[in-house]
Structures are given as C-alpha cells and as structure tokens.
Amino acid sequence: MTIDEIRKEFPALSTKVYGKDLVYFDNAATSQRPRSVLEKWNEVSVQSNANIHRAVHYLASQATQAYEQARDCVRDFINASSREEIVFTSGATASVNLVAYSFGEAFISPSDEIIVAQDGHHSNIVPWQLMCLRKGAVLRVIPVDDNGNLELDELAKMLNVRTKLVAVSHVSNVLGIVHPVRKIVDLCHSKGVPVLVDGAQGIVHCKVDVKDLGCDFYVFSGHKMYAAPGTGVLYGKRKWLELLPPFMSGGEMVGTVSFSGTTFAPVPLKFEAGTQNFAGAATFVPAIETVLSFRDGECREREDAIKAYLYDKLLSNNRIHLFGNPRSLEDKIPLFSFVVEGAHHEDLALILDKMGIAVRSGQMCAEPLMERFGVTGMLRVSLAPYNTMEEVEYFVESFERAVRMVI
Amino acid sequence: MKSLKEAEDAIVDEFSMFDEWLDKYELLISLGKNLKPYPEGKRTDENLIKGCQSRVWLDCELKDGCIYMVADSDAIITRGIISLLVDLYSGRTPQEILASDFSVVDRIGLRENLSPTRANGLVSMIDRIREVAAAASVR
Numbered sequence: 001m002t003i004d005e006i007r008k009e010f011p012a013l014s015t016k017v018y019g020k021d022l023v024y025f026d027n028a029a030t031s032q033r034p035r036s037v038l039e040k041w042n043e044v045s046v047q048s049n050a051n052i053h054r055a056v057h058y059l060a061s062q063a064t065q066a067y068e069q070a071r072d073c074v075r076d077f078i079n080a081s082s083r084e085e086i087v088f089t090s091g092a093t094a095s096v097n098l099v100a101y102s103f104g105e106a107f108i109s110p111s112d113e114i115i116v117a118q119d120g121h122h123s124n125i126v127p128w129q130l131m132c133l134r135k136g137a138v139l140r141v142i143p144v145d146d147n148g149n150l151e152l153d154e155l156a157k158m159l160n161v162r163t164k165l166v167a168v169s170h171v172s173n174v175l176g177i178v179h180p181v182r183k184i185v186d187l188c189h190s191k192g193v194p195v196l197v198d199g200a201q202g203i204v205h206c207k208v209d210v211k212d213l214g215c216d217f218y219v220f221s222g223h224k225m226y227a228a229p230g231t232g233v234l235y236g237k238r239k240w241l242e243l244l245p246p247f248m249s250g251g252e253m254v255g256t257v258s259f260s261g262t263t264f265a266p267v268p269l270k271f272e273a274g275t276q277n278f279a280g281a282a283t284f285v286p287a288i289e290t291v292l293s294f295r296d297g298e299c300r301e302r303e304d305a306i307k308a309y310l311y312d313k314l315l316s317n318n319r320i321h322l323f324g325n326p327r328s329l330e331d332k333i334p335l336f337s338f339v340v341e342g343a344h345h346e347d348l349a350l351i352l353d354k355m356g357i358a359v360r361s362g363q364m365c366a367e368p369l370m371e372r373f374g375v376t377g378m379l380r381v382s383l384a385p386y387n388t389m390e391e392v393e394y395f396v397e398s399f400e401r402a403v404r405m406v407i
Numbered sequence: 408m409k410s411l412k413e414a415e416d417a418i419v420d421e422f423s424m425f426d427e428w429l430d431k432y433e434l435l436i437s438l439g440k441n442l443k444p445y446p447e448g449k450r451t452d453e454n455l456i457k458g459c460q461s462r463v464w465l466d467c468e469l470k471d472g473c474i475y476m477v478a479d480s481d482a483i484i485t486r487g488i489i490s491l492l493v494d495l496y497s498g499r500t501p502q503e504i505l506a507s508d509f510s511v512v513d514r515i516g517l518r519e520n521l522s523p524t525r526a527n528g529l530v531s532m533i534d535r536i537r538e539v540a541a542a543a544s545v546r
Binding site for chain 1: 462481483
C-alpha cells in the first residue's frame with residue numbers, strides 16, 4: 001500500500017489543528033482508527049445492537065456472533081491454543097488488575113514475592129503493589145541499565161522459592177526497547193515462576209506468538225492497535241485461567257445462582273461479568289487486519305527508513321539526551337523519548353502543539369523510570385505506519401525552532 | 408498602582424494584539440525569562456505546587472495588610488504565566504484578591520489553549536493564592 005492509500009483510510013489524520021495540518025506523533029498513547037474499524041463499530045451499534053449471549057432473538061445472535069468472531073480472530077492473531085484462552089476486558093490495565101487480584105486471591109501468602117520492572121508502566125506496577133499490600137507480599141524490582149535494557153542477571157539473582165510471579169513489559173512505553181521476552185520466560189520457568197507480559201506496545205509493533213514466547217499471561221489494549229477504545233485482551237494459559245477465581249462478578253459469568261451457593265461459567269466467560277463492550281470488541285477484526293497489512297514489506301521498509309532517519313537526527317543533536325539505546329535499532333520500536341538540555345519538555349510540547357504536532361511530554365505513567373534517569377519528565381515521539389517522512393522532516397524543523405524559542 | 412480591574416484589562420489588551428498562539432507564547436517566554444529570581448531558601452516542599460508536568464513554587468507573605476508573592480517554575484511558559492499572576496496579584500490586599508474572579512486567565516485564552524493537565528496546574532496556583540488571601544482576611 002502506498003502511504004497516500006494508507007492515510008486515506010484514517011480520517012482523523014486530515015484534521016486541522018490551529019489551522020495547521022495535524023502531525024500525530026502520540027501513537028503510543030492511542031492510535032488513530034481506520035475507516036474499517038469505525039464502520040464495524042457503527043455497524044454493530046446500528047444493525048445488531050442487542051445484549052450478547054442471552055436472548056434468542058435475531059439481533060442478539062448477530063451481536064454475539066460479531067463478539068465471538070473477534071475472539072477467534074484474536075486467538076489466531078496471537079496464536080493461542082484455544083479461544084477459551086482469550087478474555088475480553090476494557091484494556092490492558094483491566095487485564096493486569098484481573099490477574100493481580102485473582103492470582104493474589106488464589107496463590108499469594110504473606111512474604112511471597114512478586115517481581116516487576118523498573119521501566120514498567122504504572123498499570124503494571126500499581127496493581128501488583130496493591131496485591132502485595134492486601135496479601136502481605138513483597139514487591140521486587142528488576143533494574144534497567146543506562147541504555148534501558150533490563151538487567152537479567154539481577155532477575156536471575158532475585159528469583160527464589162518465594163517468587164510467585166514476574167510481570168514485565170514486552171516493549172517499554174518510554175524507552176521503546178523490545179525486551180527478550182522468551183529469554184525472560186525461560187529463566188523464570190526454570191524456577192517454576194509464571195510470567196505476565198504487558199504487551200500494550202508490543203502487540204502493535206512485534207509479531208506476537210504466545211506459544212513461542214511461552215508466557216503465562218499476555219495483556220494488551222485495543223485502542224493502541226487501531227481498535228475501539230475501552231477494549232482489551234487478557235490472554236492466559238488455560239490451566240491458569242481455570243485455577244484463578246473470578247475478579248468481577250454479576251450477570252453472564254455464572255453457572256447457576258442460588259442463595260445456597262453459586263457456580264461459575266466456564267472460561268473465558270467466568271471473567272466477563274456484566275454486559276461487555278461488544279461493539280468495541282468486534283472492531284478487533286478489522287484492527288487486526290490493519291496491523292497485519294502494515295507488516296507487509298513495503299510498509300516495513302518505509303517505517304524502518306523513517307525510524308532510522310529520526311534516530312540519527314536525534315542522536316546528532318548535542319542538546320538531546322535520548323533514553324533507550326539498544327544494541328541494534330531492530331530492538332527498538334519507532335518511539336523516542338528524550339530530554340533537551342536547557343529546555344523543559346512541557347514548553348516544547350506546548351509549542352509543538354501550536355505548530356500542529358502532537359507529542360507526549362511528562363512522566364508517561366512511568367515515574368519510577370523518570371527517577372531512575374534523574375529527570376522530571378521527557379518528551380516522547382511515537383510513530384505509526386501512517387506517519388510520513390515529510391511529517392518527520394517538519395517535526396525536526398519545528399522542534400529546532402521550538403528549542404530556539406525557549407532557550 | 409492601577410486597580411486590579413485596570414491591570415487585568417491591560418493584560419487582556421496586550422494579549423489581544425496577537426492572533427497567533429506562537430506569538431503569545433513568545434510574549435509569555437520573554438515574561439518568564441524576566442521573572443524576578445526566586446529566593447533559593449523558599450524553594451521548599453511546602454511552597455511546591457505539584458502539576459503533572461512542570462513544577463511551580465509559590466511563596467506568599469503578608470506585610471502591612473498586603474500579600475506579597477514570589478514564584479518560580481522549571482518550565483519557561485509556566486514562568487511567563489506566573490509572572491502575569493505575580494504582577495497582577497502581588498502587593499494587593501486579601502480583600503482585593505478575594506474580590507477578583509481570576510477571569511483574566513480565561514479572557515486571554517490561557518485556560519482552553521493549554522492542555523487540561525496544565526490548566527489544572529494553573530488552577531492549583533490560583534487556588535493557592537485564594538487560600539492565602541482567605542486565611543489572611545480572617546486574621
């Protein structure tokens with residue numbers, strides 16, 4: 001697909017901001033959505049709006065079909081063993097909370113240990129902290145080195161008989177570094193410890209095969225991969241999902257209910273209490289098609305060229321300190337976080353905004369990582385395959401102008 | 408000294424000369440660069456107003472019935488906004504400050520043109536000034 005063909009499919013990209021063409025470089029926060037997703041969302045809302053799984057009428061069966069088709073599509077996309085391993089949630093955050101709660105209830109006793117990473121998103125830190133508080137467990141942290149890589153030697157030293165779970169990200173939302181998930185999983189499994197992977201960024205940029213990765217849980221959001229907001233997935237190995245008690249309870253997730261006791265529905269419905277976001281979940285089908293279409297050779301080559309160009313531009317600017325420098329650019333998604341000597345990230349983001357460029361500034365839901373690098377915040381540029389070389393060139397030029405304004 | 412109302416109107420006039428937001432930012436940046444240095448001894452946690460993005464320090468002192476302010480931020484545009492607020496409200500009586508509705512911030516378009524998180528920081532700053540004025544007026 002040519003870049004023009006791609007951009008035509010994303011109506012939001014033609015938005016004008018302050019009279020200027022929008023340059024959307026905050027894709028790691030949320031991506032824009034293609035027509036196919038917007039149409040599916042609308043189609044289910046308009047043509048088959050009925051509560052799923054319950055009623056026998058036509059609309060209900062259409063809605064249920066759209067929802068369950070999406071589950072099959074997600075299963076296939078991440079190569080899970082069965083559709084029962086795919087739980088729909090409201091997003092990656094909800095998925096982590098589900099596991100942190102249910103796993104905690106089932107398996108955690110006082111002085112047990114949970115390991116998270118220093119570069120974790122708050123969503124993959126705070127739920128574990130709360131679980132540790134509830135259960136009297138201890139939270140331990142894998143440090144990152146100066147380049148932003150996880151220190152796996154430290155992880156190896158930390159694992160012990162009290163370790164009950166390790167929760168890491170596939171790709172850091174600040175550093176853009178792709179972590180060696182399979183290696184981490186192998187290491188943890190050699191000590192009998194299960195692993196949860198936060199795939200919020202990874203699912204967008206990396207080919208994810210959960211069987212190959214071997215992780216016990218893999219979570220992601222829809223809204224960062226072109227699907228509707230308020231959608232998400234929890235992949236869990238079936239043996240774990242069967243063992244975990246329910247998180248939320250209510251309609252849909254039950255077997256039989258009586259005042260003398262209630263039984264629960266089989267997985268995955270055991271974890272899908274209440275009316276689900278079925279119109280949103282249905283958009284996983286066109287969203288996944290979009291992700292896959294972006295993985296063809298032409299798109300990949302274009303994206304890699306833009307990534308390399310921007311990386312060089314940032315590295316060659318003496319004022320810029322870039323965080324997250326892997327050994328090879330292949331291990332980094334097109335996401336760059338940095339600080340600029342003498343210029344506050346917030347000032348630059350405000351000025352760039354008025355030039356039509358949307359970037360992220362601040363702590364990016366990773367305060368512990370900001371502390372690790374001794375900064376109060378960073379500026380983050382995150383690209384999607386619909387971004388163009390011209391946009392990146394405009395950004396570089398505008399960025400230099402913004403820096404001159406504030407210094 | 409101009410009345411608070413007159414001073415507010417003057418600032419609104421000054422900003423209305425610029426159509427482009429970047430020009431307004433240029434003005435805020437130059438105000439920020441010229442802000443009176445903040446006394447290091449007053450850079451305390453108590454004086455820190457936490458926002459999501461930039462940090463703001465505000466110190467208020469009651470002297471001869473008026474409130475005197477010094478303030479600072481690590482971000483230059485915020486420093487410019489601070490400079491406006493300090494110019495307007497420092498040296499005023501608590502009653503004058505309490506009588507102001509702080510609508511100047513809206514009238515120069517700052518609230519809607521800064522990101523919500525930023526506007527929240529601005530709101531916190533204004534809240535702090537009001538709190539100090541309210542506490543001083545009951546003394």
